[in-house]
Amino acid sequence: MRAKAAFWIFLAPVLAWLLLLIVLPHIDLLVMSFRSRNPGGDPGWTLVNYQRFFIEPIYWRTFVRTAIYSTITTVITFFLAMPVAFYIAKAAAVRLRGFLLILLLLPFWVSELVRVYGWMILLRESGVVNYFLIRFGLLTQPVEMLYRDATMIMGLVYSSMLFMVVPLVSVVESLDDALIEAAYDLGAGKWTIWWRIIIPHCKPGITSGSIVVFMLSLGNYMTPNLLGGKNSLWFTEQIYNQFIASFNWNQGAAFGFLLLLLSSAIIWAGLRLSGQKLGQVAS
Amino acid sequence: MDNDLSIRDLVKRFGGFTAVDHVDFDVPKGSFFSILGPSGCGKTTILRMVAGFEEPTSGIIEIRGKNMLGVAPNQRPVNLVFQHLALFPMMNVRENIAFGLKRRKVTGAEIQTRVDRILERVGLPGFGDKKIHQLSGGQKQRVAIARCLVLEPSVLLLDEPLGALDLKLRERMKVELKKLQNQVGTTFIYITHDQSEALVMSDQVAVMNKGRFEQIGTPQELYGQPNTPFVAGFVGDNNVWPGTVNEVRDGEAVMRTQDGVVFRARSRETLAPGDRVNLFLRPEAILIDPGEAMGYNSFEVAIRAVLFDGANSRLLTVTPTDLEILVTLPQNQLFAHLEPGRTITAGWRPEAGILFRSDG
Amino acid sequence: MKKIVLLAALVLFCFSQAAQAETLKILTWKGYAPKELVEKFEKETKVKVEVTYSNNEEMIAKLRATRGAGFDLAQPSQDRISSVQEEFGLYQPMDFSKIESALFVASMLEAVKKNTLVKGQAYAVPFCWGTDGLIVNGEKAAGASSYNDLLSEKYKGRVSYRVKRPTLIAMGFALGYKPFDLYADPAAYQAMLDKVEKTLIAAKPMVKNYWTNGDALLESMRSGEVFVAMAWDNGGWKLHGENKAIDFVAPKEGALGWIDTFALPAKAENVAAAYKWINFMTKPENAAYFTNQEKTATASKDANAQVAADFRSNLERCFPQAAVDNIKWYPPVPAKLESMEGTVLDKIKAAQ
Numbered sequence: 001m002r003a004k005a006a007f008w009i010f011l012a013p014v015l016a017w018l019l020l021l022i023v024l025p026h027i028d029l030l031v032m033s034f035r036s037r038n039p040g041g042d043p044g045w046t047l048v049n050y051q052r053f054f055i056e057p058i059y060w061r062t063f064v065r066t067a068i069y070s071t072i073t074t075v076i077t078f079f080l081a082m083p084v085a086f087y088i089a090k091a092a093a094v095r096l097r098g099f100l101l102i103l104l105l106l107p108f109w110v111s112e113l114v115r116v117y118g119w120m121i122l123l124r125e126s127g128v129v130n131y132f133l134i135r136f137g138l139l140t141q142p143v144e145m146l147y148r149d150a151t152m153i154m155g156l157v158y159s160s161m162l163f164m165v166v167p168l169v170s171v172v173e174s175l176d177d178a179l180i181e182a183a184y185d186l187g188a189g190k191w192t193i194w195w196r197i198i199i200p201h202c203k204p205g206i207t208s209g210s211i212v213v214f215m216l217s218l219g220n221y222m223t224p225n226l227l228g229g230k231n232s233l234w235f236t237e238q239i240y241n242q243f244i245a246s247f248n249w250n251q252g253a254a255f256g257f258l259l260l261l262l263s264s265a266i267i268w269a270g271l272r273l274s275g276q277k278l279g280q281v282a283s
Numbered sequence: 284m285d286n287d288l289s290i291r292d293l294v295k296r297f298g299g300f301t302a303v304d305h306v307d308f309d310v311p312k313g314s315f316f317s318i319l320g321p322s323g324c325g326k327t328t329i330l331r332m333v334a335g336f337e338e339p340t341s342g343i344i345e346i347r348g349k350n351m352l353g354v355a356p357n358q359r360p361v362n363l364v365f366q367h368l369a370l371f372p373m374m375n376v377r378e379n380i381a382f383g384l385k386r387r388k389v390t391g392a393e394i395q396t397r398v399d400r401i402l403e404r405v406g407l408p409g410f411g412d413k414k415i416h417q418l419s420g421g422q423k424q425r426v427a428i429a430r431c432l433v434l435e436p437s438v439l440l441l442d443e444p445l446g447a448l449d450l451k452l453r454e455r456m457k458v459e460l461k462k463l464q465n466q467v468g469t470t471f472i473y474i475t476h477d478q479s480e481a482l483v484m485s486d487q488v489a490v491m492n493k494g495r496f497e498q499i500g501t502p503q504e505l506y507g508q509p510n511t512p513f514v515a516g517f518v519g520d521n522n523v524w525p526g527t528v529n530e531v532r533d534g535e536a537v538m539r540t541q542d543g544v545v546f547r548a549r550s551r552e553t554l555a556p557g558d559r560v561n562l563f564l565r566p567e568a569i570l571i572d573p574g575e576a577m578g579y580n581s582f583e584v585a586i587r588a589v590l591f592d593g594a595n596s597r598l599l600t601v602t603p604t605d606l607e608i609l610v611t612l613p614q615n616q617l618f619a620h621l622e623p624g625r626t627i628t629a630g631w632r633p634e635a636g637i638l639f640r641s642d643g
Numbered sequence: 644m645k646k647i648v649l650l651a652a653l654v655l656f657c658f659s660q661a662a663q664a665e666t667l668k669i670l671t672w673k674g675y676a677p678k679e680l681v682e683k684f685e686k687e688t689k690v691k692v693e694v695t696y697s698n699n700e701e702m703i704a705k706l707r708a709t710r711g712a713g714f715d716l717a718q719p720s721q722d723r724i725s726s727v728q729e730e731f732g733l734y735q736p737m738d739f740s741k742i743e744s745a746l747f748v749a750s751m752l753e754a755v756k757k758n759t760l761v762k763g764q765a766y767a768v769p770f771c772w773g774t775d776g777l778i779v780n781g782e783k784a785a786g787a788s789s790y791n792d793l794l795s796e797k798y799k800g801r802v803s804y805r806v807k808r809p810t811l812i813a814m815g816f817a818l819g820y821k822p823f824d825l826y827a828d829p830a831a832y833q834a835m836l837d838k839v840e841k842t843l844i845a846a847k848p849m850v851k852n853y854w855t856n857g858d859a860l861l862e863s864m865r866s867g868e869v870f871v872a873m874a875w876d877n878g879g880w881k882l883h884g885e886n887k888a889i890d891f892v893a894p895k896e897g898a899l900g901w902i903d904t905f906a907l908p909a910k911a912e913n914v915a916a917a918y919k920w921i922n923f924m925t926k927p928e929n930a931a932y933f934t935n936q937e938k939t940a941t942a943s944k945d946a947n948a949q950v951a952a953d954f955r956s957n958l959e960r961c962f963p964q965a966a967v968d969n970i971k972w973y974p975p976v977p978a979k980l981e982s983m984e985g986t987v988l989d990k991i992k993a994a995q
């Protein structure tokens with residue numbers, strides 16, 4: 001009885017905190033998402049905002065596109081970050097380690113907007129990269145490197161690297177070198193060692209890094225919008241458009257919650273597929 | 284008899300530091316070979332070169348007559364039990380043991396039977412599905428050994444595998460390891476800094492110091508006829524008693540200790556009168572109250588303490604110049620009356636002590 | 644104890660600071676509050692000016708989120724006021740007694756008054772005006788003079804416009820509709836939008852990118868990456884100043900005329916300062932300064948005399964009387980239209 005009371009006493013502030021900071025601000029939006037748009041007309045509750053997502057193909061297609069590209073971004077980021085993390089954690093001299101991490105942090109000293117404009121200056125048709133390619137005779141005609149899906153993914157990968165490398169460095173660091181040597185000694189080749197020893201060991205870091213990168217990409221607005229160009233409708237842009245261009249806050253709120261729910265579902269599915277629990281990943 | 288492993292003039296340098304210094308040895312097929320030496324003397328470095336993780340600076344490593352130069356670790360017919368075992372925590376016991384077999388593309392059914400058989404062998408039948416963290420220290424030990432033995436290597440390398448265990452378990456595992464080696468007949472190369480492990484288990488022991496082998500021999504040889512003062516001091520307990528040579532005759536030397544006592548003893552070195560020497564004398568070679576037995580060296584010492592340790596009990600005694608001498612205390616009631624403060628007469632046979640020239 | 648006293652003193656100090664410095668918070672477009680004029684105003688009135696840059700849609704969203712609080716003055720386009728005022732009540736009526744009406748071009752003042760009328764009260768006064776039309780690189784796309792040129796195969800990959808409502812309206816005109824006449828008839832307007840949607844999706848290969856940032860568009864024109872764009876006249880004139888080959892062109896379907904205004908948010912805290920700013924900005928010398936700087940004409944009656952010659956020549960070159968007469972002025976946008984347009988814009992952007 002006593003213990004129970006104590007439990008609630010300690011839990012109460014935590015719950016209050018969560019309620020105040022996370023739940024309350026969203027309640028307004030949640031209510032809004034179940035209302036129809038016109039306050040003069042029908043003030044009642046409705047699911048129409050949610051239905052529209054599934055009925056109107058461009059909405060769910062945009063979501064699917066966003067999710068697929070975010071997944072691709074996550075996978076590419078992982079494949080690039082793994083060797084980097086491995087190098088930082090195992091190969092680099094201890095003194096070099098901090099320096100390398102700071103190097104990774106460097107892009108974050110400027111705002112995302114500046115970073116994206118930086119890419120635009122480099123990659124545009126009249127940009128720096130084209131200039132040098134033509135100068136060295138590799139191209140005769142400048143090519144537009146912006147406004148392509150590949151460029152957009154590159155931009156997303158670029159701003160996600162750090163969030164993948166940091167958790168990976170910490171798991172790779174905790175890997176006992178003797179395990180790698182033992183596997184080698186028992187007859188394993190490089191690939192087997194990666195797939196059977198290093199990757200399974202790093203699973204928690206891979207998962208937490210992937211969740212962060214996936215969510216960041218899914219929630220990104222600037223990079224897809226500016227680097228992606230004319231074909232690159234991102235789901236966040238659709239939410240923005242509902243709020244800002246169409247003045248349809250109810251629809252925007254519904255999209256927002258759908259984004260939350262669907263991305264949670266995707267992460268849940270990912271965790272199930274790789275046989276992990278969220279608790280393990282967080283710890 | 285042919286050799287599973289031959290090492291010729293092996294050298295390993297890390298920068299300017301020589302970790303392994305011109306080492307030669309052969310390990311006969313099916314034998315238990317130990318390398319015994321203090322921490323940092325280069326034992327692990329030798330094993331890592333045999334396993335292929337480290338390139339020798341110079342020298343030859345042959346396994347079953349084949350030169351191993353340039354052969355990758357995963358291609359060598361040797362397996363290594365790591366100092367901290369290095370079991371794969373993400374796999375259960377069965378998967379750990381099956382790991383090497385899978386790499387050799389052994390079929391699933393075959394793997395199953397071989398894993399079960401080796402688990403039986405190491406005394407862990409039915410442990411296949413346990414997680415690594417569910418095992419005790421001794422059980423982990425056996426899994427690590429099973430994981431290597433299942434591959435039937437020409438040579439099994441063990442790097443202080445008992446180091447992490449508590450004393451009791453270590454005693455037991457020592458015996459079990461020896462029994463296991465007898466059963467499977469695989470050649471074992473065993474590294475340790477614990478002389479008792481080496482003596483109990485090995486057919487042959489190499490004593491290593493500062494990158495060099497001081498002596499290779501059976502445990503008995505090392506114990507009874509140490510070649511160097513280092514071996515004499517490192518293998519088994521020894522009293523060290525400094526003195527000067529008085530005369531040399533018939534392969535025996537007569538020495539006078541710093542306390543003025545005169546002893547006869549043997550030496551492996553050619554000594555001359557006036558040489559400064561150390562007498563190495565094992566506690567169990569010293570008899571209390573030897574009586575007037577023929578040819579014994581005898582001396583008087585005062586008892587400072589009785590160190591009771593069951594069958595291994597000793598007397599801590601001191602000579603008049605306050606040099607401490609350990610004397611084995613036989614566990615019969617004859618000596619129950621000995622207590623600190625008393626002076627006793629002690630004696631030993633001249634063959635039991637050995638002289639080495641001291642540098643000082 | 645000492646600490647508490649210190650803390651109290653600090654808090655008091657902060658409050659007194661806040662009380663002393665009277666501020667005017669303006670929500671406006673980039674360039675509408677030039678630094679020199681802000682400094683001049685601050686010196687004259689001792690009111691500190693805080694400027695937030697935005698656009699029509701975001702202005703409405705920002706004010707809607709706070710129900711008209713957080714700013715003392717906003718500058719939406721005149722056509723975007725009445726419907727949001729009816730629906731959300733974002734603004735408060737203008738008190739024309741506080742406005743120095745003599746400073747304004749009378750016809751423009753009247754027009755804005757009329758267009759922002761809700762329940763008999765007017766909600767805005769004019770600040771500046773301009774048009775949407777074409778910016779053309781004469782060397783690469785000589786003769787481009789119609790919104791239809793934005794769809795032309797000739798300029799494949801060299802065209803840029805926004806995915807926003809002016810583009811839809813312009814295309815409506817290009818396709819022979821009278822979009823403003825259809826405002827009152829949602830079904831017909833929707834039919835037009837459907838046609839526009841199809842046309843713009845089909846013309847996607849011509850587009851280099853849909854621009855979102857005015858400066859970025861000007862950079863693309865300057866570097867020769869884009870030949871024809873739909874954009875504001877002032878942008879075209881800025882480029883013309885640097886490179887005579889590039890110029891604004893009033894399309895033959897008619898440039899789209901807009902008037903940006905001054906409007907008072909419903910919960911403005913410093914209305915007095917807001918009126919001061921309105922009158923200040925409309926003074927001939929200040930308005931002329933703004934025009935020279937931003938290449939945008941104002942509603943200030945006597946500013947013309949002080950406007951630099953190159954701006955006047957811009958007007959004369961691009962807007963002969965016929966072109967002026969042909970300007971299609973945006974009438975107030977009825978509610979609900981934006982939602983219909985929003986879906987169409989999303990579809991255009993998403994189409995592959």
Ligand SMILES: Nc1ncnc2c1ncn2[C@@H]1O[C@H](COP(=O)(O)OP(=O)(O)OP(=O)(O)O)[C@@H](O)[C@H]1O
Binds near residue numbers: 324328329476
């Ligand atoms: N990679 C290396 N680089 C430089 N020096 C090394 C390296 N590996 C080992 N050494 C040095 O070589 C010497 C022998 O090391 P080794 O690990 O073989 O000792 P060991 O006999 O196994 O000791 P222990 O009983 O403590 O394990 C040590 O002085 C060690 O510092």
Ligand SMILES: [Mg+2]
Binds near residue numbers: 366
């Ligand atoms: Mg070692």
